[in-house]
Structures are given as C-alpha cells and as structure tokens.
Amino acid sequence: MVGIGVVGIGFMGMIHYLAAQKLGRGRVVALCSRDTKKLAGDWTGIQGNFGPRGTQMDLSGLATYTDVAGLLDDPKVDLVDLCVPNDEHAQLAIRALEAGKHVLVEKPIALTTADADAMVAAARANGRLLMVAHVLPFFPEFAFAAEAVQSGRYGALRAAHFSRVISKPDWSAGMADADRSGGPAIDLHIHDTHYIGLVCGVPRAVHSRGVVERNAVVHLTTQYLYDDANLAVSAVSGALSQAGRPFTHGFEIYLDRATLAFEFATLGGEGHVATPLSVILPDGSVERPALGSGDPIDAFAAELGLAVDGVATGAEPPRLSGELARRALMLCHAEIESVRSGTAVAIS
Secondary structure (H helix, E strand, C coil): CEEEEEECCCHHHHHHHHHHCCCCCEEEEEEECCCHHHHCCECCCCCCCCCCCCCECCCCCCEEECCHHHHHHCCCCCEEEECCCHHHHHHHHHHHHHCCCEEEEECCCCCCHHHHHHHHHHHHHHCCCEEEECCHHHCHHHHHHHHHHHHCCCCCEEEEEEEEEEECCCCCHHHHCHHHHCCHHHHHCHHHHHHHHHHCCCCCEEEEEEEEECCEEEEEEEEEECCCCCCEEEEEEEEEECCCCCEEEEEEEEECCEEEEEEEEEECCEEEEEEEEEEECCCCCEECCCCCCCCHHHHHHHHHHHHHHHHHHCCCCHHHEHHHHHHHHHHHHHHHHHHHHCCCEECC
C-alpha cells in the first residue's frame, strides 16, 4: 500500500483527498496545512468551481502536520501530493525529492522554466519520480480523443482546435493573483499546452495574439507550428467570458477518417453539453462512444491511481511525465512572449 501525504488543504487538496478514497493500492496517511482548523476537520470554508463544497471531515487515524518538515520525515509517506499555490511548487517538490519521497505536484509544474528544470534534475539526482497532475487526459472525452489519435484507428491527425475559456476567477484569491498563479496564460492554458504536447506533439514554434490586462496575458489565440506544414493545430484560452458562462472547454480534431468533436460549458448556472463527444464519419453517420463516469472526482482518482502505480512499479507514467509538463510550461511562456512581441517564437 502506497502512503500518500497531501500538502495543502485548499480546494484542490480536498479534491485529491476525496479522489484518494477511491484507490485500491494507495491511501492518504498524512495531511499538512498551516490552518489548524482544517487539520481538525473543518473544511466547511472550501469551495471551488466544480465538485462538492467542503464539509466537516473525520480525519481520525491520519497524521497531521502544520510544517511540511514533519510530513517529509514521516516514514509512512511514500508519495508527497503537493496541492499548494503555484509559486510554492518548485521549492517544496525539490525538498520532498531530496528527502527521498516521490512527488505528485498539481499543475503547472512551476512558474518558471528554470524552476521546472531544477525539479526534473532533482528527481533524476535522487532517483525518485516527479509526476505532474495534469488531469485533463483523464476526463473521458479527452481520454477517448487521445487514444484515438495515438492509436491511429481513424488515420493520421490532420488538424485540431482546442478551446478553454472562463470568466474572471474571483472565486479564488490565489487564482486571481497572477504573480502567484501565473495568470490565465499559465494556470488555465497549460491544460491545453500539455494536452497538445501529449496528443499532437511539441511544436517547433508558436504564434499568438492576445489580450493584456495589468501586464498579464488574460486571453490568447495560438497557432502551433510543426515541421509538417500540413498539420494545423490551434487553441483559444483565457478569462474574458462573462459570469453567465463561467467555463467552457472542448475540441474539434480532424483525422483522415473521422472528426472528433466535443464542447461543454457552464451556462446560466447549469452544466450544458453543447456537443456530446461525437465521432463524425465519412459516410455521414455520427457515433456517440460509451464513456465512463463523468464525475470529476473519478478523473482525479484515475490520475492519482496512476501516480500510485508509478510509485509501486518505479516507472514514470507518460501522462504524468515531469518532462512533458516542463515542455507544456515552455509553450505557455513562448506564447506569452509571442503575444508581447507580435512575432512567432521558437521552442528550444
């Protein structure tokens, strides 16, 4: 049984804790928070943009720490699950790796590529796994599309467009603080750059246009430039939507023998599937694949379960790869540079 220590009990820490209750090979054995009320089980003040609100929790049997040093010294903790603000990812991940723990860190891997490099190097130097929790590939529609492209069952990838737009993230002070979160061009858009890297490959350059507010890029559209000039991949992502449509994401993926389409939005306070996952075929027919659970907690459970399997086997799961997450961060920074310069930016 893999022992998990969750560091940070905010919204994402709560989601990871709930997801861990569904695991077979791993369980939470320790929690760390500076908030003693949360360590006593009072999670009633926690709320996010999906999933349940926090409640009073029974944490009996778990070790609790107000200082991360205590959790890192706990021999029952095999995997440190970092659910802390983005600007704390690098220093805490490196501390955990140097303490001999495997690490799962919430996305983004870090805020700077230099920090991401240091994290990858620390994992290698200490012989431990650095895994980054990009949950998008674990949602059933995105999991289906990734498998369809990678398997080649509908032929080669020709083009793809991805969208992810939210309203101003005023539900979270941390998200709204661009200095701590990286702003929408990193904290939000990195979902897309990671998925594009996983499914389409990392491009050689990007060309972006965007909207800048208070010196932060809050909305952008990007063309991803590949060596194959006949591969056309684009994305739109940002935080300009009005409050009545606080979240939308989706894709259209064009393959030789099928078009894959999906769009979901929260509209007027209700979840709205504008386009259910559809496989559109050359003969004009449309297939609606059977999907697994659409519960977001199940997606996080699948993600956390893969991290646990990685610890148990010693093999890094490709979907949680620290190197892929590092490249996703590089893409975000290149797109920000492209918005500011008005020119295409090469990916080194």
